[in-house]
Amino acid sequence: MCQIELSNEEQVLLNEILESSLATLETEIRHSAHFEFRERLKQRRELLRNIAAKTGRELCSAESPVGD
Numbered sequence: 001m002c003q004i005e006l007s008n009e010e011q012v013l014l015n016e017i018l019e020s021s022l023a024t025l026e027t028e029i030r031h032s033a034h035f036e037f038r039e040r041l042k043q044r045r046e047l048l049r050n051i052a053a054k055t056g057r058e059l060c061s062a063e064s065p066v067g068d
Helices: 008-031 035-054
Strands: none
Touching: 008 035
């Protein structure tokens, strides 16, 4: 386990980066034609969501589309 201490400003920046990365992943997942690649992207999305939860803030992300 790794722990880091962030200032409020650093936490805000980290959450902005996570939100941006998650939004990009959502788009990539929707447009991916390859099942295996899409599944890897979904795993990465879950990791990003877990990191966001550990920072104590839920990300403002779109819900997974039906059939996801």
